[in-house]
Amino acid sequence: MKTSVEMLENTDLYQFTDEGNSCQILDPATPRHWYNYLWNEDRYCAQISQTGHGRSYFLSEKADMCMINQNDARYVYLRDDESGSCWNIGKGPLNAEVENYSCTHNISYSEIRSEKDEIEGSWRIFVPQKGLYEMWTVTLCNKGEQERNLSMFSAVSFSLEGFSYPRYYEMYRCMNTGFQSELNGIYCDSAHPFAPHEYYHGFLASTEPVYAYDGDLTKFCGSLSTLTMPDASACALFQRPDVVVQGRDCTNSEAALFILGGVLQHKIQLQPGEKKEIHVLFGISQSCEKAIEVVEQYGSNPEKVQQEFEKAAAYNYEKISSLSIKTPDEKINHIMNNWVKKQADFCIVGKKGVRDNLQIAVGLLNYRQEKAEEEIIECLRHQFRDGHAVLTWYPYDDTRYSDQPFWIIWAVCELIKETGNLALLEKKTAWQDGGEATVLEHVKAAVDRLIADKGENGLVKIFFADWNDALNVTDDEEAESVMLSHQFCLALRELKNLMEYAGDHTYAQFLEEEYKKMKCSINQAAWNGNWYARALSRKGDIGTKDSKGSKIYLNAQTWAVLADVADDEKLPELLRSVDEMERDFGFPLNDPPYQIYDAHVGRMSGMLPGLFENGGVYCHATGFKILMDCKVGRASKALQTLKKIMPDSEKNPSSRSGAEPYVFTNCYSTHPGYYGKSYQSWTTGTSVWCLMGIYEGIMGVKRDYEGLKIVPCFPAEWENAEMTRHFRGADYHIVIQNPQHVENGKGSLFVDGKPCLESVLPDFRDGKMHEVEVKISQQ
Template structure:
């Protein structure tokens, strides 16, 4: 359990703490249980970096346009990365400024600060103190800004080496066909401008394995430069590292030389050597830069054009004032992003996450989907349609334009019949159509959310092409999704499960086309209700009535066919066997079946209470409710992969944070403030329940799941960062716990808070204005609004009407259950 050290610091665990003032997580020792990672991005050029300097970079797609290498499952782990070596010329000692890959060096100091899209790693060795700041500027290049300080009373002569191992194009081909793929690599040194430039003469963008040979080059050049004069360089990995060696002891650094290698085939690296002199107690600041420019052709003329474009960027960023200006711009953008929602409540952990880390994680999932992490390679599958839609919910309140652009992008991934790609390839095009029934429904979900946030109804008239030809308005796109689901209803108006629903491991329930999903059906019901409301507001009453009637038919069917006495059945397979029933030998209750019945309004009254109470009782763990109970111990070929997972992990009984977030929402909708807040607190990554060495993952972001007590490694987390749980935890807390929720008519004030809270404050940006909201709770209630004033004027009801003057407005709310 964390504790507050002072107003600006949380003690997180033995590896680090939260610096509230600077909005950073500070890692104080490098040997974390696993690499603790951060994301660098400008929206196009992306990178991952660990607390030890590991990670990789890519442009738009981590599969199709990978810039640098990172070896999955490598030993030592987390290799390679962005490395800056220092070598003392007098002693021959050398070390990396990021701890790895030279942990043998005697470091007197180590500290890593992960901030929003930047990382600072500070070390001290051999009397030299360093700080390396990694970030990406507005142009498509990453900056490695270094500050050195000589702590000794004598001058020191050093060589500084940069190091990055190159992928140069298609990462999967590089990984599995490296002996052949490396024959197309080019690295050469541009002598007059003093930078390395690299590319590949062969580029695959196929979405699946094939013997076909692409006859094209990668469309990028990579360059590496420094603000320091360059004395040497290397482009050949085998020469720089040497045989039977690793990044820990490169022969070039050991000998204090560069071999000045340029290659037309072989494993490519970018390394520059720059000599520096540090006077006694002296300081020096410099940077390396690694970036990309377009390749428009293979001949020398086009190469010279690329070199010219790279030279212009190198010239721009060799000005350290420009580099510092770029970093300040990044900090300013961070503050603007976070300013759309800030809360001060009696709970410091909630404040910490809602004001910074939860927002940052949802921004990251929006930009990276499930493409690139230390757990998602982004190599085999395309970008998830469902993921990319729901991630939009986490950014529309602060960057509505991003939401608008994503809606248009997702509409273009739809087919004329209303179906969509389940996974798609943003750079290569195309995708995979799997037949998942729920996937098309996430498009209307985000359109409705966007409209409630912005009132930008003009988007409904935007014309967007279908993937298979023709075009339609956004309104017709989302209607097409709803109409498509009609074809997925059985004779009882329940939605087929097909190859799975949100739970992709219930993948053999419906392969014969008969199995149904309660969750799919509830999501469809939810969308029908939302669409009916929208259509009525825009004058489409007939269609609104149709969807409302279908909603009621489906609601009745679920309650007649899938109620099991105390909770809802999760699915019925092709054989007619219920999944998640009291009569099931294992997997008797599923969390999602209960929560989505409540979220959709299908479950009301006693059934809603019973369903969530049953889930809370049977799925209970110290880290939140499990995805199902009891875990499967026998493989069932008519259910799917969930039964093949070991009990307590992944979809077989783990504490899956995404379903936990929906249970949290369901309890908020039922006004169960204590249970809801308990789920919220249990799920926070800052509260691992077990020792941090068992938990392993980053304590500043949600992980996909936490191992439940059904497995001996209870408390071990996995798949940090890129999880849909982040966006739902954020929006549930903003909209339903703190209770400041966008609607078509304005901001609804409808809290569901711990009764012991006496007051709290929220600043919320909404349609161009800032609402400064003070909520007082003199009677110690959890729910209920007694009065609201807007700029001193009393309001009727609990909706703040949208203001149009672009100013800050003062809102005062008094809670009462009377």
């Protein structure tokens, strides 16, 4: 099995352009689909692959989904009506060869370009700042010397699914498609009796005259190009649609019940050197009349498309522009300036879970403070009065995971640090099970829940699972989580500091006593001589030298350091044990992987060894390790760890991992049959933990109750770095100088040219930019 890095071929699949804000893919045959996500604050989202296909969906304020297209069908076909030659600008799904292909995934748009038979084509997709639709602009240019007559086919499927309903009430039973002349496109109407909102109506329309259309995908793709699904519904296959490849025109079909979609055919005549643009709108609407209003505003004003494009681009840059970094490492600059912030932003769109969204929200506090506050308050609404919370509210899952209360306490503390606004603690917020309480009462309920959940060793019970969804000690209701108990220690200390800042010294003292008890219990019951156990159980502790299968778990060590549970005697042994877990491209979640299923451990042991939580390099958890390194002053270790799990890393390039080279992934496999490969990118907490690792850990720019704190853990490899940060109504340009290449040296601080004796900057709140210089020297 070829698993060594040296055996990999160097492939020129992509390049960063536009100062890192764009990733230009140079070959459509990427190891797997490389996606971009485009969305707006109205919660419309379009997923775009390097060929242009992908899903489009809308998620209402109450998290009711409308998946607009089925099987990610979004395609543009071109055909020379004289020669019969046909192709896609992005090569797929026809897979006809094209020349000079590129796909530019940008922060604000995606654009695919190619040439075929002297026709140059581009297909740009963006989501306007407002509205529940996406805009396509297809530009065609005749680079030859002869007149060309082309057909262009825009094709989508319609699904409009994504919500719960009684059996046999499938959406397709309630749908029909028809061409509406005022819309200049196909409208997919629905009348579902259980639809949770009024936007379950799709449309595909154009600003240019439509020559022909199809609302029945059987007519477009051909009756033999369908895959029959249960209950007689079907979904069309788009690899070789009959109308396109047989040189025919759309049939002007309309349909009800089966394989509904929208296909618009345009006839385009191009003189030598002539260029033409076709604008297409795809989305959902409350009614056909509302969809017509959307299309008319573009049809009567062709320049509005570009205006909306520029407005959306400006907004997408502006919302993440307050935080930036410049280091000696260009890849870090490219990923950490905008892509990681876009990825974290998307996680708020793509995830609806208390644990997940609170972590993302705390990362967002670095650059989108208002959005982060909104998200933290939203998560509190899904907490029960007894202190625990749902796992996710879309889809709804209230399985008893034990760790939700910790994330609530931690996130609220970080929010108050960021804003300095103690009044937020008195803000009234609903409970999941009715009624409302102040934010502080929500936090206290979380504390009470974790205290009440203590087991016989004094640690917090794990219940179905904690942070690790796949660690399910279901054969022992009294099993205790060491990781969560570490986290509770951190929460108790953080909340103690907040209460002291707020003047509640009585409650602060109570929290301090609880911290001491929990820390003592952990060290008495969970220390294994060289590392901490992961879980304690009467039926056998998990993650110890004597455990069956896996012996050590990463998270039980990293959080022991983050929470100051490991004392000076234990710390060196713990760090040595963590370092021994290191792999080419990160740190496995547990080591060694389980070789056979163990009901005592649950789901993770049922996976192949080295996959996902069973010994895979779980990048999210490696992100915790970066901050652990920074806490103990191991700056170079922190940087090396970050670079190991960066997209397209030196030891695990995207040509092997398969993951996009511009966003973080959730994990890499250590299984020989899937070695180095990634499963899922974009929707992973890895993004914010790596963001915090670089900005808060290595650069050391941290929020605190008194103001912005500067305590770098700067690597010896770097001579300098700089960043900008918005904080409480002021902006800071922070330059760190390390001329002697000192590892985690002492920083002398200067603000606007004047020495600052404290590590906390003055809390200016004056709307101005302030210059901060940190000069690092030996301790």
